[in-house]
Amino acid sequence: MAFAHGYGKITSGSYRVLLELAQSKKILFFGGKGGVGKTTVSSATAMARANAGGKVLLVSTDPAHNLGHLFDRKIGSKPVRITAGLDALELDPGETVENHLKEITESLYKLMPVNLHKEIDKHISLSRGAPGMYEAALLERIADVIEDGKDEYDLIVFDTAPSGHTARLMVLPEMMSAWTEGLIKRREKADRFQEFVRELGQDTSMEDKTIGGATMKEQERESHIRRILLRRRRKFEQLREQLSDSDISSFVIVLAAERLPVLETIELQEQLQEANITVECLIVNKRAPANSGEFLDERHAQEEIHLQTLTNALPAIQRQDIYLQPQDVVGIGAVETLAQKL
Numbered sequence: 001m002a003f004a005h006g007y008g009k010i011t012s013g014s015y016r017v018l019l020e021l022a023q024s025k026k027i028l029f030f031g032g033k034g035g036v037g038k039t040t041v042s043s044a045t046a047m048a049r050a051n052a053g054g055k056v057l058l059v060s061t062d063p064a065h066n067l068g069h070l071f072d073r074k075i076g077s078k079p080v081r082i083t084a085g086l087d088a089l090e091l092d093p094g095e096t097v098e099n100h101l102k103e104i105t106e107s108l109y110k111l112m113p114v115n116l117h118k119e120i121d122k123h124i125s126l127s128r129g130a131p132g133m134y135e136a137a138l139l140e141r142i143a144d145v146i147e148d149g150k151d152e153y154d155l156i157v158f159d160t161a162p163s164g165h166t167a168r169l170m171v172l173p174e175m176m177s178a179w180t181e182g183l184i185k186r187r188e189k190a191d192r193f194q195e196f197v198r199e200l201g202q203d204t205s206m207e208d209k210t211i212g213g214a215t216m217k218e219q220e221r222e223s224h225i226r227r228i229l230l231r232r233r234r235k236f237e238q239l240r241e242q243l244s245d246s247d248i249s250s251f252v253i254v255l256a257a258e259r260l261p262v263l264e265t266i267e268l269q270e271q272l273q274e275a276n277i278t279v280e281c282l283i284v285n286k287r288a289p290a291n292s293g294e295f296l297d298e299r300h301a302q303e304e305i306h307l308q309t310l311t312n313a314l315p316a317i318q319r320q321d322i323y324l325q326p327q328d329v330v331g332i333g334a335v336e337t338l339a340q341k342l
């Protein structure tokens, strides 16, 4: 019978890789294709660490917010207690985009005359949908969660959205730093240009003008916007450092033992490696149990062929397999059962 193999039975690789990672790292990211079991496995790992006496924060970065569905309760952007030692929250990047834009708008309002405020609104409204805006906000929230939680929690587990998105997000601190850098440079150029125009058109002997023609007040407002951007850049740089430090952080790829997921896993690992992020564990979820009838035996054998490709491509990365269960993993009890058998 399929169930006889139980949750979390290991078919190959090192035993209890996930649990070891959960014990030894401070930050764990779970990524992979849609529907492979990221939410399920990351939640069970978080719970296993909590059961072992740790204080754990489980964070969903997926806008589909499936932690709430899994635990069948409302989970918001502030930590809620799931069980002893385990808190959870769901990030809301939309909220962060709005806060960030509001802060910039207010600075621009102060900087520009009232008759230009409509223009500012138009510009900000366009920026809302600009490429990178949502990702930048998500990263900023990830950075904040780590910063706020790193002393309180022994482990922070991130359950992410499907892989393409995750990989993009993981290389983002670098991209985002470059992006903010560009904005800051443009700001500086604009400042210099404004100064130049002022110098051309104004009497520089006027008393309330400083060098370059801008009043002190104007310069202060300008530097306020630059400060907002610099603050963001600092956060991204710090996040980058933490994520690429394999003593602190690790990335777990969850996959199914099928051809395309295997190929995509190999590709995702490459992308993460380029971004200096270590993948220390591959979770092959929903494996067909062996010795469970002809059909499943055949399926199991087929999976072994795909997994051979995986092992050949990534021989140094440990693997843990989790069997397909007869029922979906839903609710705190089911996660608990899985956690105990990880």
Ligand SMILES: Nc1ncnc2c1ncn2[C@@H]1O[C@H](COP(=O)(O)OP(=O)(O)OP(=O)(O)O)[C@@H](O)[C@H]1O
Binding pocket: 032, 033, 034, 035, 036, 037, 038, 039, 040, 041, 062, 066, 160, 161, 162, 285, 286, 287, 322, 323, 324, 325, 326, 327, 328, 329, 330
């Ligand atoms: N080992 C397993 N055996 C049986 N069902 C499983 C197993 N692992 C996960 N599931 C089920 O598969 C479905 C998808 O799992 P889950 O939501 O964890 O995937 P996901 O990778 O987070 O998906 P998404 O990409 O949509 O966020 C769920 O219904 C879950 O209960």
Ligand SMILES: [Mg+2]
Binding pocket: 038, 039, 040, 062, 066, 159, 160
């Ligand atoms: Mg999910």
